[in-house]
Amino acid sequence: MEGLTVSDADLVVFVHPSKSKRASEAILRELSSHLFQFNKIFGGVLLAYDIDVASKNAKILPGLNPNSGLRLKAKLLLFSPEPNMLLEGKVVKLTPESIHVIVLGFASAVIIDEDIRKEFEFRTKHDKEVYRSKAHRRHVIKVGTMIRFLVKSFNKEILHICGSLRPTNTGSIHWLDKDFQEISLIDRSGTKRESKNEMKMQEHSVVGGEEISLGSDKIKKSKKRRFREES
The missing domain is CATH 3.30.1490.120 (RNA polymerase Rpb7-like, N-terminal domain)
Structure with a gap:
């Protein structure tokens, strides 16, 4: 943090x-x-x-x-938080107009509705208030959730922070970290598939209508070439 x-x-x-x-x-x-x-x-x-x-x-x-x-x-x-820094805190209260957070167990922070990106929708489910992402259904903010938010201002006298959830790298820490790990795994698997395809392309190539296997000493003529020679 x-x-x-x-x-x-x-x-x-x-x-x-x-x-x-x-x-x-x-x-x-x-x-x-x-x-x-x-x-x-x-x-x-x-x-x-x-x-x-x-x-x-x-x-x-x-x-x-x-x-x-x-x-x-x-x-x-x-x-010493400054504007545009990313802080982490625990949600202690939710209302349709605001999200209230405690940072490091002593500093209070509030994020008002105009600083909550439109992706989040306030709902009451089973008598519990939540903010749920319309783009990612598993991205949920509720009481007890640890969130990452952007600092807008910091009142040094009363140790009060005004925050924002407008940037896309803010929200539930659990979901953000999990999403980042999944993206990393996808990128790694995609890179592996690309490298395998490149190896296959390198192992087989066609020269003058003939398929040549670089991994073997045998050279096979294509069916089209063989048909032309017989005719």
Whole structure:
């Protein structure tokens, strides 16, 4: 899925002197407070981190509320979706006007009817709402389906995504991946048939009205040629 990046960062975490004996806990608590929030400094939503304290010698910074500054290196997993990226999420609600999705378990996304391609038709079957493709009957989107959709916009404050199912490479991930595998198998089988036909054509050729088998030393005259010689 697009929108996920791993970033290396050199950070300085400020710890109150009273917590200097438990600096590691203070650092983890500080970084954890930024989880699942958009951070302008990081340039994305912090999902996970792995830290390595570069120096255990804290530098006390002067001020009204003096703090100790600890330098550390960190690997950050960030979520920063941009327009035209492809994201994946789980469908949690369907209506005739919209499809509601949860991405990575925390970000909400909505795809309104004008951004759902005309191929999909909303139906209620056995008291369950579904979007079914009119072109491919097995391509169905229902609650619980994992879908791939295009990002139109991303609200960083409330972590809300506006998406689109207009491109043909969007929809149910299960169906898209299965369809891609079937196309690949067809292409491979077609290539095999073509190569076999080419081999057969190479094994047999006609020269001057005579059929010559390249795989054998025997040369057979065609029936038409033999009939002419007898007459």
